[in-house]
Amino acid sequence: MAMECITSTQSMTQPHQNNNKESETTPLVFDASILRHQHQIPSQFIWPDEEKPSLQVSKLVIPLIDLGGFLSGDPAATMEAVRLVGEACKKHGFFLVVNHGINADLISNAHSYMDDFFELPLSQKQRAQRKTGEHCGYASSFTGRFSSKLPWKETLSFQFSAEKISPKIVKEYLSNTMGKEFEQFGSIYQDYCEAMSKLSLGIMELLGMSLGVGKECFREFFEENRSIMRLNYYPPCQKPDQTLGTGPHCDPTSLTILHQDQVGGLQVFVDNEWHSITPNFNAFVVNIGDTFMALSNGKYKSCLHRAVVNKKTTRKSLAFFLCPRNDKVVSPPRGLVDDDFSPRVYPDFTWPMLLEFTQKYYRADMNTLNAFTNWIQQKESS
Ligand SMILES: C=C1C[C@]23C[C@H]1CC[C@H]2[C@]1(C)CCC[C@@](C)(C(=O)O)[C@H]1[C@@H]3C(=O)O
Numbered sequence: 001m002a003m004e005c006i007t008s009t010q011s012m013t014q015p016h017q018n019n020n021k022e023s024e025t026t027p028l029v030f031d032a033s034i035l036r037h038q039h040q041i042p043s044q045f046i047w048p049d050e051e052k053p054s055l056q057v058s059k060l061v062i063p064l065i066d067l068g069g070f071l072s073g074d075p076a077a078t079m080e081a082v083r084l085v086g087e088a089c090k091k092h093g094f095f096l097v098v099n100h101g102i103n104a105d106l107i108s109n110a111h112s113y114m115d116d117f118f119e120l121p122l123s124q125k126q127r128a129q130r131k132t133g134e135h136c137g138y139a140s141s142f143t144g145r146f147s148s149k150l151p152w153k154e155t156l157s158f159q160f161s162a163e164k165i166s167p168k169i170v171k172e173y174l175s176n177t178m179g180k181e182f183e184q185f186g187s188i189y190q191d192y193c194e195a196m197s198k199l200s201l202g203i204m205e206l207l208g209m210s211l212g213v214g215k216e217c218f219r220e221f222f223e224e225n226r227s228i229m230r231l232n233y234y235p236p237c238q239k240p241d242q243t244l245g246t247g248p249h250c251d252p253t254s255l256t257i258l259h260q261d262q263v264g265g266l267q268v269f270v271d272n273e274w275h276s277i278t279p280n281f282n283a284f285v286v287n288i289g290d291t292f293m294a295l296s297n298g299k300y301k302s303c304l305h306r307a308v309v310n311k312k313t314t315r316k317s318l319a320f321f322l323c324p325r326n327d328k329v330v331s332p333p334r335g336l337v338d339d340d341f342s343p344r345v346y347p348d349f350t351w352p353m354l355l356e357f358t359q360k361y362y363r364a365d366m367n368t369l370n371a372f373t374n375w376i377q378q379k380e381s382s
């Protein structure tokens, strides 16, 4: 099916349709290099008034966890880290980690190599075009998946695997998809994902300690993770108050380790208000996803968050989405279930089941897991 560009000549008269419905017309491709110079933005990118970004949002103060102190076994740092992470995860699921041991040059390279990819002509980026029903590849604002409330962003997503059978899956995917000249590009993100996988296992030790189930419990569960790396590229927008870079959603995955650049734009919905998270190059923003909320038997929260754009500068963020191996059954450790005080909140499931649900029914709201639970129960009873 031929792809068309949204250009100034095309009148964007599509009515404000249900965002979840598959687009019924020819999929359109969002080319920011053209769009950003138009006076208006296409109607599909204009969000309803009640979802438009508010001009002023307060800053969310989230705990800064010294991961190095915890991992080196410093008793005081461990106690403080366990306390802070527990408080944050019971409330909104967001915290910062510093002293994480990730090489600063690797982080800087991961940001700068994004520019090399996203500044390519659209036709070259489309070599990695995300196919319908898949969650990896190059996507520009989900045109073709949704017909309204489109996000003002381009993304490149790819699979990482910590399993020994696929040691270089990232490097191979990127160089095979984009060509030999992308071998260095592929190596950078292979190294970055390996660092993220190691970091996430350290964070899983901390989460296990804070939930009282011990360091090894979740570390072992995610040891052979098959995770998703996503590069978010938000071009400047001439009407930043009318659109969103990423719409309100809860991450369906287990844990997200996000590095945002210095531009700012990540917002979290806490106490019925949107709050911004201030950029900090030395910190990763970590948030609990739906799958870990289920693993914690609902004790730790996966919360709504979104990203806003601006008029002047491109914003970039790197999101590593930790996911368990496909055959792992998501079921809370026994110590987190008690028939009287902590009965089971969600049924057993596997990540591929939840992924299928999000790709088919894309529920970007607080109740994704509840809707998913109903979906499973309907399937089981049919
Ligand atoms: C498995 C995935 C689906 C999404 C990318 C990864 C992990 C996060 C998911 C997502 C980012 C959650 C918000 C909505 C979404 C559509 C998006 O904004 O990109 C989701 C991704 C996706 O379905 O492509």
Ligand SMILES: O=C(O)CCC(=O)C(=O)O
Pocket (backbone or CB within 6 Å): 230, 232, 246, 251, 258, 260, 265, 266, 267, 305, 306, 307, 316, 317, 319
């Ligand atoms: O870009 C950001 O700051 C947030 C992106 C995000 O939430 C996501 O990709 O799931």
Ligand SMILES: [Fe+2]
Pocket (backbone or CB within 6 Å): 249, 250, 251, 256, 305
């Ligand atoms: Fe997210």
